[in-house]
Amino acid sequence: DGFPAVQLFGQGVSYTYDDVILLPGYIDFPADAVDLSTRLSRRRPLAIPCVASPMDTVSEAAMSVAMAALGGAAIVHCNNAPDSQVAIVRAAKARRIPFATDPIFLSPSDSVSDFGPAAYAIVTESGTSKSRVVGVVAKSDWDGLANRNTLVSEYMRHAPVSAPASYDFEKVASFLAGGGLEYAPLVAEDGEVVDLVTKEDVERIKGFPRLGVPSLGADGRFVVGAAIGTRETDKERLEHLVKAGTNVVVVDSSQGNSIYQIEMIKYAKSMYPELDVIGGNVVTVAQAQNLIKVGADGLRVGMGSGSICTTQEVCAVGRGQATAVYKVSSFAKEHDVPVIADGGISNSGHIVKALTLGASTVMMGSFLAGSSEAPGVYEYLNGHRVKKYRGMGSLEAMTKGSDARYLGDTLKLKVAQGVVGAVADKGSILKFIPYTMQAVKQGFQDLGASSLQSAHDLLHSEVLRLEVRTGAAQVEGGVHGLVSFEKKFF
Numbered sequence: 001d002g003f004p005a006v007q008l009f010g011q012g013v014s015y016t017y018d019d020v021i022l023l024p025g026y027i028d029f030p031a032d033a034v035d036l037s038t039r040l041s042r043r044r045p046l047a048i049p050c051v052a053s054p055m056d057t058v059s060e061a062a063m064s065v066a067m068a069a070l071g072g073a074a075i076v077h078c079n080n081a082p083d084s085q086v087a088i089v090r091a092a093k094a095r096r097i098p099f100a101t102d103p104i105f106l107s108p109s110d111s112v113s114d115f116g117p118a119a120y121a122i123v124t125e126s127g128t129s130k131s132r133v134v135g136v137v138a139k140s141d142w143d144g145l146a147n148r149n150t151l152v153s154e155y156m157r158h159a160p161v162s163a164p165a166s167y168d169f170e171k172v173a174s175f176l177a178g179g180g181l182e183y184a185p186l187v188a189e190d191g192e193v194v195d196l197v198t199k200e201d202v203e204r205i206k207g208f209p210r211l212g213v214p215s216l217g218a219d220g221r222f223v224v225g226a227a228i229g230t231r232e233t234d235k236e237r238l239e240h241l242v243k244a245g246t247n248v249v250v251v252d253s254s255q256g257n258s259i260y261q262i263e264m265i266k267y268a269k270s271m272y273p274e275l276d277v278i279g280g281n282v283v284t285v286a287q288a289q290n291l292i293k294v295g296a297d298g299l300r301v302g303m304g305s306g307s308i309c310t311t312q313e314v315c316a317v318g319r320g321q322a323t324a325v326y327k328v329s330s331f332a333k334e335h336d337v338p339v340i341a342d343g344g345i346s347n348s349g350h351i352v353k354a355l356t357l358g359a360s361t362v363m364m365g366s367f368l369a370g371s372s373e374a375p376g377v378y379e380y381l382n383g384h385r386v387k388k389y390r391g392m393g394s395l396e397a398m399t400k401g402s403d404a405r406y407l408g409d410t411l412k413l414k415v416a417q418g419v420v421g422a423v424a425d426k427g428s429i430l431k432f433i434p435y436t437m438q439a440v441k442q443g444f445q446d447l448g449a450s451s452l453q454s455a456h457d458l459l460h461s462e463v464l465r466l467e468v469r470t471g472a473a474q475v476e477g478g479v480h481g482l483v484s485f486e487k488k489f490f
């Protein structure tokens with residue numbers, strides 16, 4: 001009944017996730033017994049198979065700490081100067097709690113200045129993060145102030161008790177509760193003030209589904225990944241990233257099978273043998289072979305499948321994502337190299353398909369964009385609260401430097417391979433990723449797979465059967481026949 005993957009994907013047709021459907025197997029365990037633990041790369045275990053994409057509207061410090069707290073990982077983008085990227089990695093590494101804000105610092109001799117939507121500003125001796133905390137200004141105090149020339153020192157609340165930034169969430173929560181505190185600055189070992197945690201933050205996070213095992217490095221800090229390019233200057237970037245404690249690097253190219261990437265992987269592997277280096281992107285076995293040959297510890301798979309990608313239309317190259325994931329993972333498995341299924345994930349079913357077809361993790365852009373952890377501010381568009389999400393190959397992003405990813409930085413004429421858009425406010429990933437993982441577990445249960453390993457065993461032993469869905473079957477598989485449902489309730 002149905003077809004084994006080797007037959008279905010061997011017909012010369014490029015299939016994407018929606019084209020295929022997995023046939024159910026036999027259930028002899030509860031959904032909660034499904035183990036989604038996996039590996040990001042050869043030596044980097046993760047509790048959940050989720051990775052945030054190295055894009056400047058997805059992965060910075062807040063996304064990195066939240067993903068690591070959940071048991072996944074984020075790859076900090078490199079569409080910035082090396083020192084800015086390193087500052088993001090350091091900011092994420094300085095925290096052990098699942099959120100990061102951009103704290104506002106004032107000095108006692110500042111006069112009132114608007115500090116945006118933040119509820120509190122931290123007052124330090126010099127007005128920077130690198131000096132001693134002397135007080136806190138609450139927005140509510142400042143809002144009621146008639147004379148805006150008043151000095152901060154006259155209305156700040158005095159020296160709050162600080163908590164060590166190395167405290168994890170439970171410790172921070174009991175620190176606040178034990179001291180009856182409304183808030184506390186978090187201070188790193190070297191005296192740098194990294195954030196301010198409030199009672200509301202703690203309550204909000206406690207209300208989310210329980211967090212899994214966090215991703216921690218050998219340094220006891222959150223695992224943080226970072227992207228690099230393939231230029232000579234990226235060698236220096238890499239050096240600073242490694243010094244900042246980056247746990248894994250991704251060499252970020254839209255077509256990874258190039259002499260530039262191969263040289264960069266060789267260089268990174270020889271300079272930093274302890275560091276896992278992920279190569280990509282690839283969609284064919286031949287591409288994968290070249291990167292594995294030079295020591296890639298993981299492969300990022302996908303070309304043109306991303307929600308903001310136009311590569312397949314502009315350059316006529318790429319591959320349907322289901323076919324690409326199956327073909328590359330089947331090959332990479334023989335070399336014990338984990339595969340990241342990158343792009344095209346828009347629901348939990350796509351995650352189940354990607355993992356079942358051989359991937360070890362999924363990398364997501366649009367699925368995580370629009371969350372409170374994504375960089376940028378919310379705006380209103382046609383009555384919807386949205387955040388910007390843009391392709392790294394869009395003209396807008398390329399003017400900031402990401403054209404290196406498309407080997408276009410030395411060209412006079414720039415051709416876009418991506419678009420700029422916006423995605424709806426999704427709330428915190430701390431809330432929706434646990435729900436998504438629960439849905440993935442239920443998918444695995446339906447297949448009769450109690451872990452990623454067992455799903456891969458079903459795939460390769462040809463017990464797992466699939467079929468191609470017709471257009472009508474795809475319509476039938478989605479919500480249909482409810483004309484006014486959306487309008488009425490959303």
Ligand code: XMP
Pocket residue numbers: 053054055254281302303304305306307308309310311312342343344345363364365366367390391392393394417418419
């Ligand atoms: P999703 O579907 O998760 O895809 O939004 C994210 C992935 O898309 C890739 N990416 C691009 N591909 N043009 C492209 O062809 C672009 O401008 C672009 N920006 C990102 C990337 O692999 C990312 O992880």
